[in-house]
Amino acid sequence: MIAALMLASLRLAAQEKHTVYVQKSPNKIVPSAENAKIIITEVGKGKALLIDVRTPDEYQKEHLKYARNIDIRSAGFADQVKKLSKDKRIYLYCHSGNRSGKATDSLQTLGYRQSYNIGALDSLAKYGFPVEKKEP
Numbered sequence: 001m002i003a004a005l006m007l008a009s010l011r012l013a014a015q016e017k018h019t020v021y022v023q024k025s026p027n028k029i030v031p032s033a034e035n036a037k038i039i040i041t042e043v044g045k046g047k048a049l050l051i052d053v054r055t056p057d058e059y060q061k062e063h064l065k066y067a068r069n070i071d072i073r074s075a076g077f078a079d080q081v082k083k084l085s086k087d088k089r090i091y092l093y094c095h096s097g098n099r100s101g102k103a104t105d106s107l108q109t110l111g112y113r114q115s116y117n118i119g120a121l122d123s124l125a126k127y128g129f130p131v132e133k134k135e136p
Contacts, residue, residue, distance in 0.1 A: 023101035025108045028117045029091070036128040039091055039118065040066075048089035052121075053103040058095065064121065065130040067093075072103045081107060090115040093124055 029035055042048035043066045052059050052067040059069040070080045072094075084090060090112055092100040097119040107115035118124060125131045 021098040021101050023117055024105050025115075025117075027104055027108065027115060028101070029119075031119050031123045031127045033127045035118070036124065040129065042089060043091070048091060049084060051084075051090060051092045051103070053092055053094050053099045054121075060134055062121070062131055062133040064093065064124060065132050070103075072099050072106070077103075078106070078110065081110060081112070084112070086112055086114075088114065091118045092116065093118050093121055095122075096120050097123075 029039075039048065039050070043050045050064060050067045052063045052069045053072040054063075054069070055071050055073065056069060059067075059071075063069065070077060074080075090107060092103045092107070092115060094100040094103075097117060100117045100119065104115050104117040121131070
């Protein structure tokens with residue numbers, strides 16, 4: 001009985017740890033080869049910003065080309081975001097799409113109406129986004 005309770009507690013803790021964030025803003029772009037070309041072109045021409053909201057360690061290991069790192073979990077996230085132009089589209093991504101969903105909602109709250117969650121790094125790479133990796 002005690003073992004069953006402990007196992008149930010561990011399962012509950014694991015589920016709480018991996019809670020999926022449900023983005024409130026409708027500003028989500030599903031990764032595709034076509035969307036990748038459009039976003040890469042916009043960012044490459046300076047018409048849009050690409051923001052990686054993962055930790056600096058994650059960013060250093062690999063990130064999308066042209067991406068700037070602003071860690072959503074950092075204390076200075078809002079201050080760093082406020083330095084971004086509200087006149088450009090802002091595309092946000094992370095490891096799974098959860099943090100970038102939260103970041104998109106945060107930016108919307110701060111008045112960034114052109115902010116979009118574009119999902120997970122692996123999915124984006126699969127559709128043609130160029131990835132820069134740190135050499136071992």
